[in-house]
Amino acid sequence: MHIIRTHNVTKCFQGKEVVSNVNINVKKGEIYGLLGPNGSGKTTLMKMLTNLIKPTAGEIEIFGQRLTPSSSFAVLGRIGSMIEFPIFYEKFTAKENLELHCEYMGYHNKKAINEVLEMVHLINIVNKPVENFSLGMKQRLGIARAIITRPELLILDEPINGLDPVGIREIRNLFKLLAKEYNITMIISSHILAEMEQMADTVGVINKGKLIEEVSMEAMRERNAEYIELITPDITSACFVLEHRLYLQNFKVVDQKIIRIFDQNVSQKEISKTLILNDIEMESMSKKVTSLEEYFMGLVEKENQNQVVKHE
Amino acid sequence: MNKGGVDMFTLMKLELKKLKIGWYVNGTIIANILILSVLFVISFIEKLEGNVVFRDYDEVFIIIGAFVRATFIIFAAVLIAKLVIEEFKNKTITVLFTYPINRKKLLGIKLLIIGTLTFITIIISNLFVLGSFIALNPYFQIISDPLSLKMVVQQIISIITFAFAAAGTSLISLYFGMRNYSVPATIISSIVIVALISSHNPVFSIASIVYIPLTLAIIGILIAFLSIRRIEKIDII
Numbered sequence: 311m312h313i314i315r316t317h318n319v320t321k322c323f324q325g326k327e328v329v330s331n332v333n334i335n336v337k338k339g340e341i342y343g344l345l346g347p348n349g350s351g352k353t354t355l356m357k358m359l360t361n362l363i364k365p366t367a368g369e370i371e372i373f374g375q376r377l378t379p380s381s382s383f384a385v386l387g388r389i390g391s392m393i394e395f396p397i398f399y400e401k402f403t404a405k406e407n408l409e410l411h412c413e414y415m416g417y418h419n420k421k422a423i424n425e426v427l428e429m430v431h432l433i434n435i436v437n438k439p440v441e442n443f444s445l446g447m448k449q450r451l452g453i454a455r456a457i458i459t460r461p462e463l464l465i466l467d468e469p470i471n472g473l474d475p476v477g478i479r480e481i482r483n484l485f486k487l488l489a490k491e492y493n494i495t496m497i498i499s500s501h502i503l504a505e506m507e508q509m510a511d512t513v514g515v516i517n518k519g520k521l522i523e524e525v526s527m528e529a530m531r532e533r534n535a536e537y538i539e540l541i542t543p544d545i546t547s548a549c550f551v552l553e554h555r556l557y558l559q560n561f562k563v564v565d566q567k568i569i570r571i572f573d574q575n576v577s578q579k580e581i582s583k584t585l586i587l588n589d590i591e592m593e594s595m596s597k598k599v600t601s602l603e604e605y606f607m608g609l610v611e612k613e614n615q616n617q618v619v620k621h622e
Numbered sequence: 623m624n625k626g627g628v629d630m631f632t633l634m635k636l637e638l639k640k641l642k643i644g645w646y647v648n649g650t651i652i653a654n655i656l657i658l659s660v661l662f663v664i665s666f667i668e669k670l671e672g673n674v675v676f677r678d679y680d681e682v683f684i685i686i687g688a689f690v691r692a693t694f695i696i697f698a699a700v701l702i703a704k705l706v707i708e709e710f711k712n713k714t715i716t717v718l719f720t721y722p723i724n725r726k727k728l729l730g731i732k733l734l735i736i737g738t739l740t741f742i743t744i745i746i747s748n749l750f751v752l753g754s755f756i757a758l759n760p761y762f763q764i765i766s767d768p769l770s771l772k773m774v775v776q777q778i779i780s781i782i783t784f785a786f787a788a789a790g791t792s793l794i795s796l797y798f799g800m801r802n803y804s805v806p807a808t809i810i811s812s813i814v815i816v817a818l819i820s821s822h823n824p825v826f827s828i829a830s831i832v833y834i835p836l837t838l839a840i841i842g843i844l845i846a847f848l849s850i851r852r853i854e855k856i857d858i859i
Contacts, residue, residue, distance in 0.1 A: 391720055397714055411717075414721040
């Protein structure tokens with residue numbers, strides 16, 4: 311079952327497309343990572359999901375219901391969100407901000423405030439006005455506010471912005487806990503790939519307003535196993551040997567001289583021995599790993615060069 | 623999860639909580655004392671110089687009314703700035719509009735609070751300043767005419783009508799404030815409006831013509847309605 315589905319969602323500001331024909335599918339209970347550089351349209355997309363911004367074209371479906379510009383506010387009671395910046399009533403204390411939030415959400419559980427502040431490790435400063443908070447503290451309080459009513463869906467825009475490494479780990483673990491224990495579906499945006507890699511179940515890559523790829527992390531990892539890179543001037547014969555002597559299928563010619571062998575069945579030693587026995591000249595042969603980082607950067611760069619991105 | 627919606631009464635209570643109404647109450651008390659003091663100081667000085675300040679009670683009514691309305695139309699602009707404009711400017715509106723509450727209702731309640739508060743405060747202040755003036759008049763001998771019950775009754779009706787007109791007029795500042803979410807534009811526009819409607823001299827008194835503020839009130843209420851209708855369609859960036 312899908313919690314969020316968008317169909318060709320597009321948003322124009324002053325005639326310029328900020329989000330173009332985006333189709334995302336967020337499954338129930340998963341952590342969906344929205345990955346993209348700054349200014350790629352992540353925030354605009356998230357604001358459309360919370361009905362703050364109305365799409366120019368396309369449709370958004372949340373909990374199976376179509377989001378309409380004017381009448382969809384009831385659904386917001388099932389969503390917790392923090393978009394763009396953690397924004398509060400600055401003159402009010404952390405506690406007062408949370409109390410206001412609960413009243414507006416129609417959530418009356420007095421114990422929830424302390425519980426949630428404990429979850430984000432913000433306990434001693436609850437009675438200080440928010441204007442004195444650092445960005446990291448506001449970020450934690452923003453997360454606390456988003457989760458306090460135990461929503462079914464969390465929409466968080468760059469939630470680890472401004473946190474120190476320890477804080478990042480704490481918050482990451484909190485997200486995993488929320489997804490697992492409370493079955494909360496999450497869509498989290500970030501421009502930091504490593505973060506997504508450690509949290510997300512599915513990643514949507516967005517650049518210049520377009521969704522370039524939507525892929526499960528599992529498929530991603532399989533796809534990006536290590537490979538052997540072979541450089542040879544005699545590429546045709548090399549391919550023949552790989553295919554008919556070593557019975558390899560999963561390799562790819564990437565350049566006039568470069569072959570990448572993804573097959574894990576045959577060792578590097580075996581390959582070089584067979585090639586030499588078949589009298590094929592080699593310039594080099596090395597073991598390599600594409601990291602996800604490279605993979606995604608590749609995607610983004612390709613898109614930037616306006617090339618069509620295709621993957622097997 | 624979330625059981626039941628949030629009712630109008632709660633929403634109003636929350637708005638007042640965010641507004642921290644204390645400054646408005648204190649401001650009203652100080653403004654009333656100041657208006658009264660200015661009236662007496664002017665009367666006293668003019669009397670010493672042998673000039674006539676107020677020809678009769680009718681003129682006292684007009685001047686006190688104009689003073690009070692001018693003050694609280696500007697106060698209303700401060701309310702508009704705090705309750706509406708600052709929510710947009712400080713982006714707290716992005717939080718408010720992610721609640722399961724109709725945007726129209728949220729904005730409508732804010733404007734209702736501004737209008738009602740202004741209406742009530744103008745009536746109370748007008749009665750207070752006028753009452754104090756009448757009570758203190760025997761000691762200062764500013765007006766020698768007698769005051770009839772008929773005049774008082776007429777005056778009370780007039781105060782209510784003018785208060786309604788002023789409350790409506792005060793909403794015009796919303797239009798100027800919302801254009802760029804600007805607090806100065808909100809306040810300055812209210813000062814300009816006040817300057818336009820409060821002029822009074824023995825020859826010609828705009829302040830005494832009720833049709834001018836009533837017309838402006840219709841415009842103000844129209845602006846409020848259009849803002850409420852528009853709020854659902856706009857993007858909160």
